[in-house]
Amino acid sequence: MQSNFTDKQIQILEVAETLFAEKGFDGTSVRVIAKMAKINIAMVSYYFGSKERLLESLIIYRTSDLKYQLDTLLQEELEPIDKINKLIELYINRINSNRGIYRILHFEFTSKKREQNLLAFSELKKGNLKSLESIIEEGQRKGIFRKDVIIPLITPTILGTFFHFHMNKTFFENLLNLKTEELYNNYIKTNLTKHIQQTIKALLIYES
């Protein structure tokens, strides 16, 4: 995965990612970014033009290869329900190991301030939905999945469950006794992922 950014730019982007994720875009000053990245303040404007465009660059830098991963999954020879399970695993794994940027996306592009920005993000979402649609429709044709589910609402259930869990990290760390970062990550990879898979499977198959 090549990118159009230089090493120095990437260094800045990754520091910005950490800080934006922790303190939010407005809560992070370019001076702090510069200090942490050990560069001069002026370099942010020099390389990216502005703080706002630094954020845009960051999003492009981080989301550019998800589409590819999804496409290869679609090509695999698997039963629809297994594809769904793999898709959920892919989503959770990916978001969980790129928490920073997804937190930022979640935060910054839902507040009205920056809503119109970044058509690319909206296109990404549309593409993801198309992939999910094609899997579910395949399952419906095969008579495995029920036909009265609202497909566009499945993504909110998958991602929303994860996000809501992660957004309340401290709360669940206490509740579930996940004392170390490793335990927390492990819980996501096993229990939370399984819960989501179980939920979606039940939703797609169960007839009342």
Add this chain to the structure above:
Amino acid sequence: MQSNFTDKQIQILEVAETLFAEKGFDGTSVRVIAKMAKINIAMVSYYFGSKERLLESLIIYRTSDLKYQLDTLLQEELEPIDKINKLIELYINRINSNRGIYRILHFEFTSKKREQNLLAFSELKKGNLKSLESIIEEGQRKGIFRKDVIIPLITPTILGTFFHFHMNKTFFENLLNLKTEELYNNYIKTNLTKHIQQTIKALLIYES
């Protein structure tokens, strides 16, 4: 529902709610709050002490009666699955008509900056979980609900689905052709709520 705030304070709180929800806490200046609330800048410090404590007051002002609503639901004579459905409806309705504050809670109290603040919020979540637990355990005793669900992960599925939908409002407005605010709200009250109820019901009842 009486509150400990004067009319003037409430006036400021409600303006702050709108602005914090739109632009975030850091993205909103006390000057803008003051201008919109048609008061002098100094009044914010005068009434609340600081901007940070204005936020705390806002949260107390908005979340203080949820616990009561949940408790009365628990007392009702209903089948467990109907209680669950009612609980989901209550949650969605409540959050949807108090979008501002829940958006703020969602945003501000997940970034590390203000994490330790507001024990009250954490207590609220614990109480909510207890209510849900008691309903599900009743259903399990009656043999209606399966026993291998992870109860604390159900709230993330319910609330997460709603939040993720709402956080991507613009996206779904375009996708589902919800041109007016009324159509959007209606979609939440009917389709989205039904989707969540259907999902949780399937999860609780379906055996693979």
Add this chain to the structure above:
DNA sequence: ACCAAAACTAAACAACTGTTTAATTCAAAC
């Protein structure tokens, strides 16, 4: 060795931040 472009720096810029001050207006109590 020379040159031009790129990389980098410290300093200054004007605008904005949350909070405090000191003075003034207002309202009810006596």
Add this chain to the structure above:
DNA sequence: GTTTGAATTAAACAGTTGTTTAGTTTTGGT
């Protein structure tokens, strides 16, 4: 009508914000 405390004000405070400037250093090609 005077007093007293609360409500309100404009102005000032000291600090931070993102960006730009005007230099300096570094780099790589000739």
